[in-house]
């Protein structure tokens with residue numbers, strides 16, 4: 029059976045590789061509501077990978093709890109009342125990339141549909157529950173930095 033970690037392009041010499049993981053998937057209560065999104069499939073990877081937790085929104089300077097925000101078609105992240113939080117999301121993505129580089133991370137498992145961590149779909153910015161193809165700031169920045177990204181939906 030092929031493990032989830034083996035789904036990534038792994039160097040043959042890599043042993044117990046470091047994998048960056050959305051902190052909420054590892055039980056940290058860091059969602060905008062102050063909740064976690066613990067994922068048993070992610071936890072199970074601890075035996076075969078060194079999991080490094082990061083919450084880009086907290087790393088970027090946002091509090092918990094915090095207003096729900098979505099990334100719109102102009103690339104900006106705004107709350108439902110129009111407050112532009114883009115700078116926090118950009119800073120969080122930079123922090124995640126810096127962490128990945130410092131730890132030699134080549135793979136990441138990120139929470140689906142988040143304006144930071146979403147890697148295939150995100151909400152469309154209308155705050156009406158509509159999903160579109162797209163990715164969050166951190167998923168995008170990690171990919172540009174050469175990190176292979178999957179989501180918890182892929183496990």
Ligand code: SF4
Pocket residue numbers: 050051052053058059060082083084085086139142144145
């Ligand atoms: S920014 Fe990412 S790690 Fe933080 S709560 Fe949102 S999905 Fe989870």
